[in-house]
Every structure is written in structure tokens, then in C-alpha cells.
Amino acid sequence: MTALTQPRVLTFRRSVRVARVAIVAFIVLNLVAVQLMFVAAGPGKNVAGTVGRLLGLYLALAMALQLLLVARLATVDRAFGMDRLTTWHRWTGQAIFWLVLAHPAFVLLGFARLDGISFLAETVNLAKQLPVLLGMIAAVLILVIVVLSIRVARRRLSYETWHAIHLMLYVVVLLGVLHQVYEGTAFRVNLFTQIYWWGLWTFALGALIAGRLVVPMIRNARHRLRVAAVVEESADTVSVHVTGRGLERLAASAGQFFLWRFPGHNGWWQVNPFSLSAAPNGRSLRLTAKGVGVTSAGLRELPIGARVYAEGPYGAFTAAHRVRAATVLVAGGIGVTPIRALLEDPALTGHVVVLYRVRDAHDAVLLGELKNLADVRHARLHLLTGRTGSDNQPFAPERMLALVPDITARDVYVCGPEAMTSSVLDSLRRLRVPRRQVHAERFRLAG
Structure with a gap:
């Protein structure tokens, strides 16, 4: 490559x-x-x-x-x-x-x-x-x-x-x-x-x-963001579609996140960083969240037309930071949201391999969308399931090399729980994937 x-x-x-x-x-x-x-x-x-x-x-x-x-x-x-x-x-x-x-x-x-x-x-x-x-x-x-x-x-x-x-x-x-x-x-x-x-x-x-x-x-005064739809993706995961005026001028990219507030529905101090789960198209934004906190758990109760206050976009987890022509996208759990957006992004050219890690196939949020996007862009999608153990190490160096033989010649984007992300980054180091080709987004945020 x-x-x-x-x-x-x-x-x-x-x-x-x-x-x-x-x-x-x-x-x-x-x-x-x-x-x-x-x-x-x-x-x-x-x-x-x-x-x-x-x-x-x-x-x-x-x-x-x-x-x-x-x-x-x-x-x-x-x-x-x-x-x-x-x-x-x-x-x-x-x-x-x-x-x-x-x-x-x-x-x-x-x-x-x-x-x-x-x-x-x-x-x-x-x-x-x-x-x-x-x-x-x-x-x-x-x-x-x-x-x-x-x-x-x-x-x-x-x-x-x-x-x-x-x-x-x-x-x-x-x-x-x-x-x-x-x-x-x-x-x-x-x-x-x-x-x-x-x-x-x-x-x-x-x-x-x-x-x-x-x-x-x-x-926010310029774009006047509002909730357009609330869609249940699973028993504990929901997607919120947001519309507004002139969203094409927001300069958001797939892989980025916003700090979201919902005035009138939650207190002003209740704010959460949620990644975009679909590539921005200038008409709407979509976030997908798992109900693990007060704000995220209450998203399914958002009324249509509710006001939205967003800070951002933030993050450099975008296609603009690529240095190689081909890409590997690695997602774990709800970390699939920015990965799914990147897979849809027209700026992510070249061949793509997606590694999606979940405990069970029933936990694979947005899997249907990933399959459709992979088919459209002729990407390879691997769903990695099962409990991690001595006989199941999906991100061990030899396993990653078997799944993606040319991984050292690709950019690698990783987003998921801390333990999974650390495991992937460790394997990439052992495989000697150049550091400039590795892009990670962890579930943490400053201030």
C-alpha cells in the first residue's frame, strides 16, 4: 500500500x-x-x-x-x-x-x-x-x-x-x-x-x-438544534437524530464527538460526550448511546422537538489523520459508534477491514448497518464474539495478523473499552505497526 x-x-x-x-x-x-x-x-x-x-x-x-x-x-x-x-x-x-x-x-x-x-x-x-x-x-x-x-x-x-x-x-x-x-x-x-x-x-x-x-x-443560536427522532437500537441502547439549520457549516467529521445537553429535559449540569454514530451529511446528526448513566439512560424519553445544546465538534479520530491508503477499524461494544461513522465517511478511501468485538452477537449494536456499509464499499467485516480467555484472544498479535495480514501497511483506528483498547495497542506495538498509523479514541474526557 x-x-x-x-x-x-x-x-x-x-x-x-x-x-x-x-x-x-x-x-x-x-x-x-x-x-x-x-x-x-x-x-x-x-x-x-x-x-x-x-x-x-x-x-x-x-x-x-x-x-x-x-x-x-x-x-x-x-x-x-x-x-x-x-x-x-x-x-x-x-x-x-x-x-x-x-x-x-x-x-x-x-x-x-x-x-x-x-x-x-x-x-x-x-x-x-x-x-x-x-x-x-x-x-x-x-x-x-x-x-x-x-x-x-x-x-x-x-x-x-x-x-x-x-x-x-x-x-x-x-x-x-x-x-x-x-x-x-x-x-x-x-x-x-x-x-x-x-x-x-x-x-x-x-x-x-x-x-x-x-x-x-x-x-447553538445559529443552528437551533432539535431532536428529530429517537430510535431504540436495543434494550439498553438508543439513537437520537438531531436536526437544525445550516448544519453543513458545522464542520463536523465522522469520528468526532460533541458534548450534549438537553435543556428542559435534563439539568444544565448533565452533559455527556457522545460520538457521532453516522457520518454528518449537512442535514442531520446522529448520536447513539448505551444507558449507563443518568443522561444516557434518559435519552429514550426525549420528546420530539426537544431543544439540544451541543459543544463541539471535538476529536482528531478522523480520516484526515490517515497516512496510509488502506485502513483497519477496530470497535468494542458501544465504541462502534465512531467506527460506524468512519465506515460511512466518503473521505475514508481505500480498502477497509472492520473488527467488531462483542461478548455475544446480540450485543452487536448497529451490526446491520455495518454489514450494509461493508457490502457497499467492499470492506471486510469480522464479528469477534465470545468470552475472552486463554482459548479466545481475538486481539493477540498472531490473531490480528491472521485477520489482517497486511496490518503494518494500514492505518488502524481503535475505539472501545479501556481494557480492549489497551490490548489492541499492545498488539500493534508488538507487530511493529508505526505509531503514526495508530489512532485511538478512549472512553475518557478532560474537564
Whole structure:
């Protein structure tokens, strides 16, 4: 198989490379700026206080970068994909967690040594100052958010509850900015530092407001999305067809997802990321969801004509990121939704092989549509069933190679439960499928 050489694909790749370089340069320049500000502030009165001040600067930068990740900027999303950005969101959150522990610890230790009192006494003493107290409250809220985001705790929370808890991030940012302005020594070193920090926070908050509020409101006012039909696909799975005005201008692609709200039917805080389960045609959008949460389980009760509020489209799980002429689409469970949309997408040219993993054939949602699409485009469809065990490893390297002998010469798109996706990615690594040919969409989302 030969690599793709269409002019549109090459132009897209070039724009992605430029965006990636610009984003990396932005991060590096900010790291350098923070280090220069630390040096300009001069040494502290003791080592502990100096270390605490440096950690505070990196904490402020990490929080600003986290806001930019939560903003879901289209350029960043297109360059790296929401799945990778979600991983960065988690890493940044972990960095913030440790910085929140270390920054006040070193600062308090430094002041305690200067004042000749105990660490606890210094904590009580500084807490009486409002700017310090605001910082302490922000630190406690961050710890709560991070602890509840740990995988063990996360599994016990519904998506709606987890999302509501993360709204505390905005309170944390407000408290953090106030703490930095009134208490941060490095903030007031000179005019440059003040311009830098005000500029960074303005940019981060502006991106957040624009990306998560202004742009979605404009788009929803323009397109006026409404529920056109609700179709039961199985006992626990439902498809919602959405129509509106001028949907051809929405610039959505097969493989992408939206954050969906249904005002009047659910509370405004109830939001879920659902992938498009059909390629956008300019006239309607379709999402298909399994009833595992409050919002998804209630979709079958949506009345025709109900208002729809959508944020997006998001995700780089699209045909535009292909580098080879032939493709393998791997789906597991309800992860079939973006795979089904990709199979329908005219932009996905070349020969296609579909691997659909379910426990039982009765669980294979949208299987009839997949078969019809596979027949139309002369694709091969393999339904992989049965309980995974020593005698049934459908995604073991040798099994995948038997199903798709030329898999190393194809792009591979994977979407399904975490365990399945990890198994497929591990096999692809062992088969030495080039990393740039592997595209994964996991069931997780930042902010």
C-alpha cells in the first residue's frame, strides 16, 4: 500500500505540524519566562522559602496550562486529538496536586524558621492573612478534585457527578489568581512580571470563556438544534437524530464527538460526550448511546422537538489523520459508534477491514448497518464474539495478523473499552505497526 498523497491531506498534515511546533514553542517560552522571573526576584531569606517560591511559580503556570486544556481549543484539538489531550490533562492535574502539596509546605517551613516557631503555629499565623487563606482554600479544593479523579474513586462516580465536581476548578482559579496578585512576590518584581502574569491569565481565561461558552452559544443560536427522532437500537441502547439549520457549516467529521445537553429535559449540569454514530451529511446528526448513566439512560424519553445544546465538534479520530491508503477499524461494544461513522465517511478511501468485538452477537449494536456499509464499499467485516480467555484472544498479535495480514501497511483506528483498547495497542506495538498509523479514541474526557 502506498502512503496518501492527496493535496488536501498534505495541506492538513502541514497545518498540523505547524500547530504542534507553535504549541510546543509556547510551552517552552513560558517555562523560560518563569525561570527568568524567579532569577529576577533574587534569592530568598532561606532555602526552604526560595524553593517554595519557585514551586509557586510553576504551580501558577501549570494551572494556566490546565485551563487551556479544559478550553478545548480547536487548533490544539486538531493538532493532537482529544484522547492525547485528556492524558495531558491528567498529567497536569497530577503535577498540580504535588505542587499544591510542596509549594505551601516549603513556604510555611521557610517562614517558620524565620519566625522561630513550629510549622503548625506558622500555618495558623499565616492563615489569618486573607490572601494566604484564599490560597489555602484553593489548595484544599484542588486536593479534593484530584483525589476524586483517582481511578478507584472515579469509578464510583457517575459522569455527571464527576463533571459537576470539576466545576470547582473555576473557583480554584479565581482564588489562585487573587492569592498570586496579593501575595506572590514574583508577581510584583517589576512591570514585566506583572504584564506577563496578567497576560497569561487573561489569555487562559479568555480561551476558556470563548471555547466553552461564547463559541458554543453562537453555534447553538445559529443552528437551533432539535431532536428529530429517537430510535431504540436495543434494550439498553438508543439513537437520537438531531436536526437544525445550516448544519453543513458545522464542520463536523465522522469520528468526532460533541458534548450534549438537553435543556428542559435534563439539568444544565448533565452533559455527556457522545460520538457521532453516522457520518454528518449537512442535514442531520446522529448520536447513539448505551444507558449507563443518568443522561444516557434518559435519552429514550426525549420528546420530539426537544431543544439540544451541543459543544463541539471535538476529536482528531478522523480520516484526515490517515497516512496510509488502506485502513483497519477496530470497535468494542458501544465504541462502534465512531467506527460506524468512519465506515460511512466518503473521505475514508481505500480498502477497509472492520473488527467488531462483542461478548455475544446480540450485543452487536448497529451490526446491520455495518454489514450494509461493508457490502457497499467492499470492506471486510469480522464479528469477534465470545468470552475472552486463554482459548479466545481475538486481539493477540498472531490473531490480528491472521485477520489482517497486511496490518503494518494500514492505518488502524481503535475505539472501545479501556481494557480492549489497551490490548489492541499492545498488539500493534508488538507487530511493529508505526505509531503514526495508530489512532485511538478512549472512553475518557478532560474537564
